[in-house]
Amino acid sequence: MDYVKLGKTGIKISRIGFGTWGISGDWGRKFSKKEILCLFNVAFELGINFFDTAPVYGNGYVEEILGEFSKNHKIIIATKIPGKRKPSLEQSVNIDECYNTSYINTVLSKSLQRLNRKYVDLLMLHNWHPQWNKTACRILQHLNKLKMEGKIRAMGISLPAWMNKGLDDLTHLALLDFVMVPLNLFQQWARYYLLSTAQKKNIAILARSPLDHGSLAGVLHRLESLPNGDIRKRKFQGKTLFETQRRVTEICKKLRIDLKKLPAYALQFCLAQPAVVSVIVGMRSEQVIRDNIKNLKINFTKDQIALGETFEWNRGQ
Numbered sequence: 359m360d361y362v363k364l365g366k367t368g369i370k371i372s373r374i375g376f377g378t379w380g381i382s383g384d385w386g387r388k389f390s391k392k393e394i395l396c397l398f399n400v401a402f403e404l405g406i407n408f409f410d411t412a413p414v415y416g417n418g419y420v421e422e423i424l425g426e427f428s429k430n431h432k433i434i435i436a437t438k439i440p441g442k443r444k445p446s447l448e449q450s451v452n453i454d455e456c457y458n459t460s461y462i463n464t465v466l467s468k469s470l471q472r473l474n475r476k477y478v479d480l481l482m483l484h485n486w487h488p489q490w491n492k493t494a495c496r497i498l499q500h501l502n503k504l505k506m507e508g509k510i511r512a513m514g515i516s517l518p519a520w521m522n523k524g525l526d527d528l529t530h531l532a533l534l535d536f537v538m539v540p541l542n543l544f545q546q547w548a549r550y551y552l553l554s555t556a557q558k559k560n561i562a563i564l565a566r567s568p569l570d571h572g573s574l575a576g577v578l579h580r581l582e583s584l585p586n587g588d589i590r591k592r593k594f595q596g597k598t599l600f601e602t603q604r605r606v607t608e609i610c611k612k613l614r615i616d617l618k619k620l621p622a623y624a625l626q627f628c629l630a631q632p633a634v635v636s637v638i639v640g641m642r643s644e645q646v647i648r649d650n651i652k653n654l655k656i657n658f659t660k661d662q663i664a665l666g667e668t669f670e671w672n673r674g675q
């Protein structure tokens with residue numbers, strides 16, 4: 359496993375991060391604490407030292423288990439501050455309606471309790487609206503103050519899938535250590551709007567959902583077989599699943615690779631992008647963890663990776 363420095367910080371994280379949303383219970387299937395600890399153990403033994411979670415994942419369930427796991431394992435944990443309201447593209451919400459300093463302090467102190475730690479390694483705002491680029495000064499300064507006080511080691515924001523502009527006009531952009539962003543063969547807007555700025559400013563990019571929730575791993579066959587609550591039932595409803603599968607087949611054809619190799623290609627496409635330090639992958643079985651570690655070692659040519667740029671598709675969310 360390779361490890362990379364997270365932007366301007368001294369934190370070193372594995373090229374694959376363990377995404378914990380899918381095991382939190384929010385996707386319909388409840389994973390027991392024993393099952394989750396077993397998955398964490400396998401990942402850690404294979405070199406994954408970076409875990410992404412949030413207070414809203416299972417209502418703190420995963421944070422608690424990570425707290426227990428980190429007693430005996432040296433791991434880097436990223437967690438988030440959910441907005442009090444969730445802004446959307448159509449409905450811009452004033453940042454003050456989502457975040458204020460005392461709310462952030464309260465949510466952070468609850469996370470620290472669950473994680474059983476004195477500080478959080480990476481803390482990010484879970485919600486963002488492009489209109490906040492000019493109005494988030496106070497909130498970003500507050501995160502920086504928490505960093506100075508030693509309550510967090512790195513600060514960042516998580517951008518929504520519907521983001522339609524970059525962060526060039528973000529006041530206090532230089533304060534950010536990292537940005538989490540949806541990035542995969544279909545969703546590539548970050549390549550135009552964000553990655554070169556991030557590279558220039560030494561802001562680390564964490565690519566989330568690099569397998570498009572599993573479609574790029576060829577695991578989405580029939581939505582009926584997914585349990586109620588699995589977010590993919592909504593994201594791929596109607597004709598969307600069919601069109602996604604059609605495109606997945608086409609990608610394999612153009613690359614002249616077998617579908618089995620596509621997850622490896624999809625992860626490596628993300629990791630090859632400027633400023634991307636780690637891919638945050640949802641992994642819900644031991645086999646998937648093992649496969650993804652191996653996936654980093656499969657070789658693709660520069661030309662094959664470059665071809666990935668032509669697979670962009672705005673499916674809508």
Ligand SMILES: NC(=O)c1ccc[n+]([C@@H]2O[C@H](COP(=O)([O-])OP(=O)(O)OC[C@H]3O[C@@H](n4cnc5c(N)ncnc54)[C@H](OP(=O)(O)O)[C@@H]3O)[C@@H](O)[C@H]2O)c1
Nearest residue numbers: 377378379516566567568569570571572575639640642649
């Ligand atoms: N706003 C935010 O900040 C935000 C939003 C979304 C996600 N995230 C983070 O990003 C993480 C990842 O997102 P995600 O789970 O939606 O998407 P993902 O990583 O693109 O897809 C994960 C799914 O792909 C399948 N998969 C993964 N590796 C595979 C392999 N080698 N072979 C076959 N199938 C494989 C698994 O499906 P099955 O389990 O069905 O087998 C897995 O659940 C989340 O857990 C969370 O930590 C953050």
